[in-house]
Amino acid sequence: MTAKTWLAAPAILLSLTACGSTDVTGSAVPPASTAPKPAGPPSSGAPTYQVAVERWVTQILQKHYAKACLSSAPVLPPGKDAKTLCKSPEALKAAESLHDAWAKPGVPLPPQGKVTVDEVSASGDQVTVPDTAVKLDGRTLRSLELIGSTGKTGSFSLTFKVQKHEAAWYVQGFDLNA
DSSP states (O other): OOOOOOOOOHHHHTTOOSEEEEETTSOBOOOGGGOOOOSSOOOOOBSSHHHHHHHHHHHHHTTOHHHHHHTTGGGSOTTOOHHHHHTSHHHHHHHHHHHHHHOOTTSOOTTTSOEEEOOOOOBTTEEEEEGGGEEETTEEHHHHHTTTOOSOOTTOEEEEEEEEETTEEEEEEEEEEO
């Protein structure tokens, strides 16, 4: 794995040359098996990985950035304080960049537009959900991310890392490959 990075503005997304894996606060993601329960507020997880991604993406699209960030508290890296991380300028900027990458003119945002997640191959307590499996009002996040893009976009991808913790699912972070 190469440098760790947060998602930047849509125009910058496709100009990135590094691959990245981050948690929802912009921190590098450690191996899940070594992540103890971090300090932070209790969070209500989702019953399925699809619902976890739907909730998280909906929160980003509704500009509930802190709520989305705090919802991942149970699966943050060791030693991370969710309240502190979720208030950081980096976390806010990353969430705003995700919102801008997905919110496009003419595409209804939640609650009018519905976020859905297709079933993907899953086994165990971790699932990777590609941006092609997440839809906003019937359009994949990938298709929205690429609106206005120029150049070679074939290698671009965004995948969500979703983890089960104490019988509930949480968005742990995402991988960006550009």
